[in-house]
Amino acid sequence: MIDKLKQVLSTPRGRLVAGILVVALAGAGVAFGVTRADDLPEDAAFRYGDRVVTTTQLDDRLEVLEALYGVKRPDDADKKDDFNRDSAKSMVVSLVLADAAAKRDIVISDKEAQTELDKLIDQQLTGGRDAFVEFLSTSGISERDVLDEIRAQLATSRLVDEVTADVPEATEAEAQKKYDDNEGDMVTPEGRQLVNVVVETRADADRVARLAGKSGKLSTLAATWSLDGSTKDDGGRLGLVTADQLEDGYGKIAFSAAAGEIFGPVKTSYGWNVGQVVEVVKARPVSFTDVKAEIIDRLSAEARLKVWRDFLAKELKGADVEYADGYLPDDPTAPPANSTPTPAADPPASGAPATETPAPTE
Incomplete structure (x- = not known):
């Protein structure tokens, strides 16, 4: 169920804001107004402006992040101190973002957040409202916690839209230069048309492999055997996929097999799989025309990213933050070790569209 809710919060809008939050945390060179705490309450994690955030409040926030995004405290005692420091710093950044949105009168109402949540549940969460209620009952968080997260996402998304509204799109000439500078890397990676049958046990997979070996065709077994509801009625066809998908x-194993070869059984997180290579599509260079639009989008996103970082740096310079000793980051101005700016600065390696669903899936 946790995975299902992660899918709900990983919609295009959710992914956008998640990427922006990562960028917020990755603003190298940003100077926080940080002091060491000498007069904070004993149970404080940090003070932001006039607000003192206690360790209990920070723990409550981490419970929400664990339920929604799988963020967990490390078991290794040596890593817990770093986790506490990173968690406090991350919450500070979220508060800075919230204040920046409020300064621009960006307010997300409860009704708007509820409408967004209802839409996400209806359209993307298998089992609908009943499944969502079940998740809440087992996760230890409330619907209010989820609504607050959605409100924060929507507010940050609108803040980014406002801050970057005047950034011009990249030009075709800029895209051509980027292509010329990286022409050697502009290739479509090798792809394969695959058929896959996923079953629950190794014994079932062995039987499917034997039956497919006799007939030479795996697709005829998918409707009877496969647990993958999205492909079983289409002969188990996964479509054209690349190795990194x-x-x-x-x-x-799939990319070591020859065209027509049946391979497996192989265990994945979805079960035991038997596959067959239907077609091998070799890697090929792509022309500028193939990737022009993608490069323009990427360069435009990078330009917006720079403007956003500059804006955020200005906001953070004025942040009045006081950390308790156990929560003071070693270097408050450095990005967290696990954050990566989004979008990537490298040029696209392929003009081929990527599938949204990794394969094989259940």
Whole structure:
């Protein structure tokens, strides 16, 4: 159920804001107004402006992040101090973003957040409202916690839209230069048309492999055997996929097999799989025309990213933050070790569209 809710919060809008939050945390060179705490209450994690955030409040926030995004405290005692410091710093950044939105009169009402949540549940969460209620009952968080997260996402998204509204789109000439500078990397990676049958046990997978070996065709077995509801009625066809769209173990075997070969059984997080290579599509260079639009989008996003970082740097310079000793980051101005600016600065390696669903899936 946790995975299902992650899917709900990983809509295009959710992914956008998540990427922006990562960028917020990755603003190298930003100077916080940080002091060491000498007069904070004993149970404080940090003070932001006039607000003192206690360790209990920070823990409550981490429970929400664990339920929604799988953020967990490390078991290793040596890593817990770093986790506490990073968590406090991340919450500070979220508060800075919230204040920046409020300064621009960006307010998300409860009704708007509820409408967004209802839409996401209806359209993207298998099991609908009943499944969502079940998730809440087992996760230890409330619907209010989820609504608050959605409100924060919507507010940050609108803040970014306002801050970057006047950034011009990249030109075709800029895209051509980027292509020329990286022409050697402009290739479509090798792809494969695959058929896959996923079953629950190794014994079932062995039987499917034997039956497919006798007939030479795996697709005829999908409707009877496969647990993958999205492909079983289409002969188990996964479509054209690249190696990086597959789980490592499965992908290694699938891309080592010859055209027409049946491979497996191989275990993935979805079960036991038997696959067949229907077609091998070799890697090929792509022309500027193939990737022009993608490069323009990427360069435009990078320009917006720079403007956003500059804006955020200005906001953070004025942040009045006082950390308790156990929560003071070693270097408050450095990005967290696990954050990566989004979008990537590298040029696209392929003009081929990527599938949204990793394969094989259940």
